[in-house]
Amino acid sequence: MPVEESKRKLAVAGLTAILLVAAVIAVAVGSSKDGIDIATSGGDAETGRSGHGIGASTKAVQAICSPTAYKETCEESLADANTTDTRQLIERAINVTVANVEEALESSTLLQEAARDPATKDAFRVCEDVLHRASGDLRRTVGKMAEFDYMKTDAFVADLRTWLSAVVTNQETCVDAFENTTGDTSEKMKKLLETATELASNGLAMVTELATVISSFNLGSLGDMFGGSRRLLTAAEEEKRRLAQEIDTLAPDILVAQDGTGQFETITEAVAAVKNDSENSTVIHVKAGVYNEYVSIPKGKNKVVIIGDGPETTKVTGNKSIAGGVPTFYTATLDVNSEDFIAKDIGFENTAGVDGYQALALRVSGDRAIFYNVKVDGYQNSLCADVYRQFYSNCTITGTTDFVFGDALALFQNCTFVARTPGANRESVVFAQGRNDSNSNSVFVIQNGRITAEPALLEVQPPDRSYLGHPWKPYSRTVIMHTEIDNFINPVGWSTWIGKLGLNTCYYGEYENTGPGSETKNRVTWRGIRKITSEIAKTWTGSVIYVDDGWIKKSGVQYEPNLKEI
Template identity: 45%
Template sequence: MNDVKKKFTLIGLGVVLLAATVIGAGFLIKMYSGHAHDAEQDDSIATTSKAVDSLCQHTDYKQSCHKSLANASDTDDPKELVKMAFDSAIKEVQIAMDNSTTLKELAKDPRASKALDQCKEVLNTSIDDLKRSLQKLDNFDVARMEEYVNDLKIWLSGSLTYQETCREGFKNTTGEAGEKMKKLLRLGWKLTSNGLAMINGIGELLGEFQLTGVSRRLLDKFPNDDAWWARGERRLLLDVDPKTLKPNAVVAKDGSGKFKTIKEAVQTVPKKNVQPFVILIKQGIYKEYVEIPRRVNNIIFIGEGPTKTRITGNIGYNDGITTYKTATVAVNGDGFMAKDIGFENTAGPQKHQAVALRVSGDMAIFHNCAMDGYQDTLYAHAYRQFYRQCTITGTIDFVFGDAAAIFQDCKMIVRKPLDNQACMVTAQGRKDRNSKGALILEGCTITAEPAYMATQPMPKSYLGRPWKEYSRTIIMQSFIDRHIVPDGWSPWLGTFGLDTCYYGEFNNRGPGANTAQRVKWKGIKKISLQEATSYTPGKFLLGDLWVKATGVPYNPGMMNV
């Protein structure tokens, strides 16, 4: 017992000591995980060269690790070394962001020019995620380790997602700008990836030492002291009657509210808002594009029903816009919530990628909402997201992204595609093996609209396909209708991602749920009850800390279906 306590203390000290490395290079992914060389760690850090070698030996990108510490000739202090690594990572991403302006002057392709504008925006957010991760570790509380580690995993995964979003913007562009930007991003990506690997190593130790006494005390705490639910303003969305609600702003098409557009109401929310700012959106079709800015937090949209209050747009990829920018509604602020709202993109299948809702804010919650479109309807882009009793419609990859997103008791409805098109419900975008990203469907219904079912022959429809190398999707306790082909899962292109993806099905039902004829890729997993439970919101999202307090219907574990 004394040895375990000693190791636990060492872990806590190690986390604090390695605070800055989470951003720069995740040197010690397995530093305290019981490997043969662990006991030699302290003795090995005796000189500068030994210190650097020791820090870098466990990283995925060793050469990048050594490069980030190349100027460490005058110190053998591990803490100073990890700070140098942090500085190197920030500088690398900053260089890429700064070059977006210079490269734009050389870009003759309009799409490349738009992609560079997008890079400037998303790389700034990537840097912001790195900085807030460092700040979190500066104030690290060992008694709240599970919560802190989860935050760090989410934000570092988000930083990687935003770097990849920069690269994605150059799809189908011409000229050299895209390749030059990708080269500029390589080192920053490697350093951030290494940092995430280290944090995952720390997270594994929570299970190894079964620190349930510490972690369970977190249930009485909240992950963000500035969040409105941390101050007792709870159960706001449960049984809310719009007639008796006292919102901060009212939007109405008929002029009965203070605002006629949602955009105007959003513009009145204070920056760095810490109060729940409730915007009541009365019945109507709102033809506008709405963006919740970064750091404009804790906004709550409440409508009068997903078929009555609808926000609609019609921009698609064929309009010369990057997929990221096609969204009718884009959520970038943290703590966003929506209830009884419809989000729509009417661009149709001819315009290809056309997003109805993009969610790029942490701890986002959607209850009884509708997301309607065709290709790429819901962009679950980054961070933690929870959906309950929502309906999502579309054709190709209509639930996609690299968020840690859980859908409970939701309905995914495949729409009739263009001739000779197949449909995919999901396209998860995890590019780094340590990323927190996953699309998890729990207790959902996967079906198709009547026009699809009536087509002869019926188009092929799949549960998903691997958008990125480490694509991860879990479908459990759900009803899968007859439109899903026996193969279940579709390739993206050739053998890409088939060995490295993670696709699991558990305890599903319905005519499309039989797994006997599923594809035999290495990435197709047969998961146990224990493993399936690890993907429930109480465990995977620590949802008891932030979802439960809102009063939204929520099952922390396996559902009763």
Template identity: 45%
Template structure:
């Protein structure tokens, strides 16, 4: 007993120091914006004046990508206050100010942008950067409430939100691909400061997460997860909500085209959600083809949407990139509110292969659960843009990159059906977009089935299909315990452009079956990994969602946290 107590005390002491290190490390990076702001504004400060960084500062900045900026900026900011929390607040406020300055600059660029796509790209940047500012703000709050008994929760939230800020800035820049004029180059220059900030911040938090992992603080973590199995607002009745027959669900709103509900369109219902609504807030969408563009806004947190079935309740649209619409704007159904849950619905974009990028469903919903839904399109069907998302028993059809994005995404027991592309086009199932190596985003296909639809089947060996390609440098995709039909080319994976990401991506296949799972002809890039069961296990949802999977279990959808059999 005595030895155990001493060990526990030592562990608590070390973790207490680690908590302080977290604050200090985040300070080290977040105040890095200070130097950049001064450089733009002529606010003084020579290299000599910034040379007060100590060995401790150097150590704190060691994990960061932009070490010089980190060290100089921390030394300068340390002259003003020694209160760690105040420094964190100042650092993130400076980061937010930097992003606000970017928004102001984008407003100026709008006046000179003649290309309509570039002008719309700038507007999208505004919205994305505002969201990044919000994520920085809640990161400040998370640090302020840091509780060592819930360390994994705090660290996972911080990593999720900081990676999202990296993602949104990258998404902003992506909006200028194939546009004309100077707006894209100017925006890339404007974002340099905030990109350095968020990358360094993510590196610092990732470093601390590894410290916790090295101490194997697993017992307390399991206790923490057991104590927080369900959120406090969830009643036993609400836990059974998604297990019920949709017809018998007591909904807060009903949408029905035949007039049997309060609203005839989904957007009418969304617009009528009270600002101070209860959570969960249930919307029943009865059978029908809903030809509308739907956006669930940030304010609509905790919405549960229930249809009558994948083929019965359908939301359809046809916006597409070929018609001059930005990719994110092509989504038939988009959700940016946290804790969105949906079941028994279908979402489609009917633009066809000739429409190029044409999204059926775009999600930026943190802790989102999607069950028994269908997503039908061609290129870019399902856009899992950011945060943490779980899909179970879903069907996704498409041609190119038809599951893509930078969320921590698990598709469990789903069907991925490849459709016939345009002549001379290859088909690619996934395109994961991790930009920063410290992020945890990934696309995980677990116990899924990849097959060809009837129209594609005759040309599957001419228009070859691949498991994925790297949208960004650190693209991460795992295919495990899945059935791969013979449409998958022997090479398995396809480059994006040249050698982009081939050495830095992280792709793995584990215990898949079917003729398309044969490994003999697979590409031999440096980023292709051969993993054992222990290594692959961290990509199962019970491990990938580091803080635990209570937000999935609370919905009562069918769910396996660990391995599933093929």
């Protein structure tokens, strides 16, 4: 068979697989299978018979479930086939399963128990938020199927992996919200979401397998396989587009000033004035001052750009903490839940101190978020890089324990991380990346940065309880490249979290770092510690991990998509 014909047939097979994947992931936030049937094309939907033999639908289900971790759950979810209209089936599955989750949260005995315990009630509030977000990601995943463009296969798969990785993370966040509650509510919620969690993991595995197949056959874009080609912008067009989007050239739409010289005196009022689902950026200029308020960029208020007069001059401050009775998820001075958010020349802080325990200065839960010349000050859990794709350039982040954590696909370039002295008997830990599924695309990549500490911590010699990071979740993944590391880091480099959790399954790599804390000869020797070569390091650059990094390039912020050898 000619090579081109082989590629075309594989492409058709891949597209068929995508439709089956959509059917599975459509039920990823619910566990009920009543009334949900998964279709196969052609033949008798009830018996699985077709012109190609008996049990064709069963074989198709087995094939599509083969790369998943929960094969039995996968096959059970696809067992009934009583329609050949996949689109109708997916729509019905989404409606049933979303309603199923909401009904479980609203009418279960768990909610009744929560009413008697404020901490449990707060945990349910977190669950409702993140599970509704998961439902939205599933809806737009299926919507993406309908608008599939074979000319942009790589970006298509990258979107699906990002959204499904977020679904898995949000389900885990729901369960984690019960950590500080009493009784067995946590275990009950985990059981309630057990099937949903397995289905979400299965859907992610299928999409990841699709990406692997395309990559392993060196197929590139499916557009190329069908004879299509991408129109490349000329240099002049690219420059015109870049300048049109560059944030330094954008005139403010809204001015915030505490002295009354702007339209608003608070950032919250300015955000409220932004139109939902706008196609254009809304630029908010926040003049110099200390803004004592909690700012939330809600879902739907997309393309918000907040520009201050400098990270030490324009500062937003708060002090909510878990010690103060607020769930970690809601302690952030700024939380971002919308898409295409940009912040520049501004600071966000949480002043709860070491006794506040978990206390966020910034939580980023929106896709394609960019932070440039931003300062994030806190103590424990200063920055929650929660989910989706995020980029940080020329930023400074301070804190004590796990002060950069979360499960986002996040690249930090030219950023400075400053460890502060933790409380008594506590460790100083910079990164706690929370990848919980081996197929998730999430990772923290630190490139051309600096990891240092405040003077009091630098003076502790020899280094004792300060570490680069630890495996917060089983598949925690962090790569540090071309970064200066000061001498406060313990020579072992990485610490444990809970027993042996993640020691064999994490992915921690260091590549050509400098400074007295970068010496690797005494590093821990867990199976998860990886030797990073030049070729491997190149695979952790922005142009590779994001697949489509156009959202960063068009912003005009400083960004290096590739690896520059030192």
